[in-house]
Amino acid sequence: MDSGEKTNVAQLLPLVRQSMDDFSALLPAGERRAIVSDAFCTGLTSFLVQLAKANEVMNLTSDADPGHVLTTHVRDSLAPLLVELESPRSLLDIGTGGGFPAVPLALAWPTTAVTMSESIGKKARFLQTLVHSVPLPRGRVVHARVEDRTNALPERAFDMITARGVAHIATILQYALPLLASNGRLVLWKGERDLAELQDPPFAATLHRVHCTATVLDYALPGVERNSKLVILQVTPAPGGRSSRRNGS
Numbered sequence: 001m002d003s004g005e006k007t008n009v010a011q012l013l014p015l016v017r018q019s020m021d022d023f024s025a026l027l028p029a030g031e032r033r034a035i036v037s038d039a040f041c042t043g044l045t046s047f048l049v050q051l052a053k054a055n056e057v058m059n060l061t062s063d064a065d066p067g068h069v070l071t072t073h074v075r076d077s078l079a080p081l082l083v084e085l086e087s088p089r090s091l092l093d094i095g096t097g098g099g100f101p102a103v104p105l106a107l108a109w110p111t112t113a114v115t116m117s118e119s120i121g122k123k124a125r126f127l128q129t130l131v132h133s134v135p136l137p138r139g140r141v142v143h144a145r146v147e148d149r150t151n152a153l154p155e156r157a158f159d160m161i162t163a164r165g166v167a168h169i170a171t172i173l174q175y176a177l178p179l180l181a182s183n184g185r186l187v188l189w190k191g192e193r194d195l196a197e198l199q200d201p202p203f204a205a206t207l208h209r210v211h212c213t214a215t216v217l218d219y220a221l222p223g224v225e226r227n228s229k230l231v232i233l234q235v236t237p238a239p240g241g242r243s244s245r246r247n248g249s
Contacts, residue, residue: 008049009042012066016045019070023078026222031081034108043107043134044074050133051098054126060098075221077101077164078108079230080187083217087112088159092179094146095166097123099130101189102162106136113138117153119145147175156181164189169197170206173233177210186233195229211236 020041024032034040048066055064061073077100087109093102096116106114116139118124124143131139144151161176161184169188176186197203198214207214215232 009045012049013041013045015066016048016070017041019067019074020044022222023075027081028084031084031108035078035081039110040107043136044104046134047099047103047107047130048074050126050130055098058122058126060123060126071221071223073100074104076189076224076228077104079189079219079221079228080105080162081108082219083230085160085185085187085232088185089113090158090181091115091160091162092117092146092153092158092176094161094163094172094175095119096127096141099127101164102127102139103130103134103136105162106139107134110138113140115140115142115153115158117142117144117146117151119143146179149178153179155179158184160185160187162187169194169231169233170200170203173206173210173212176233177235180235182235182237184235186235188231188233190229190231192227192229194231198231207233 017036020035024036027035048069051060051069052064052066054060061069090113091105092115094117096102096118102114102116106112114136116127118127118141121143124141127141130136131141142152146153155178158179159181161180163172166172169190172188173186180186195216213234213236215234217230217232219228219230221228
């Protein structure tokens with residue numbers, strides 16, 4: 001970290017602490033300590049400084065102003081804490097892009113091994129710098145398309161797979177199924193209009209065939225006027241221990 005970045009971190013840290021203090025009031029009691037800790041706030045501040053700097057030369061987000069990012073992206077990325085999802089042992093984030101939701105979740109869940117998959121080379125390289133500089137000690141970056149079976153992602157290895165603003169539910173499920181561990185969860189950030197897909201008869205039949213149940217959890221963020229949903233697709237082992245999860249088609 002150069003001297004200019006250290007100055008920026010020092011200047012931004014009070015804003016991050018205040019934002020996380022305010023947000024923590026919305027969280028269940030057991031989740032509050034993590035996001036107001038020194039480690040979380042310092043790491044998040046470092047991430048925001050590097051995001052703003054990198055966004056000057058590449059399109060990582062439409063608005064990298066730290067205040068905007070805190071309100072619209074960081075808090076939204078932490079929605080699993082709002083709805084009290086347990087931290088997984090291993091997490092794969094599909095299409096991490098500029099770092100959401102993987103980086104805030106990696107900071108909030110420091111014991112979770114977080115893999116960030118990103119198909120665009122310059123974004124993958126940015127994420128790799130974050131692993132060392134934020135730092136994210138249990139972070140890993142895979143530069144590949146998650147649907148490409150030569151992508152070095154191990155099958156049945158992830159307790160949780162996340163995707164924020166990526167593709168249709170059925171498409172993400174198809175990508176995720178070979179990678180989800182037994183009893184794994186696919187966590188999707190979706191809006192009200194996306195929920196109609198869950199009622200589609202062919203998709204409902206797919207969920208039944210692959211032994212997967214769907215739950216929709218609402219959450220609200222201060223200052224954000226939209227219907228926010230987490231769609232949780234929970235895999236359960238097939239009867240007799242046989243796997244029928246080849247894909248979601």
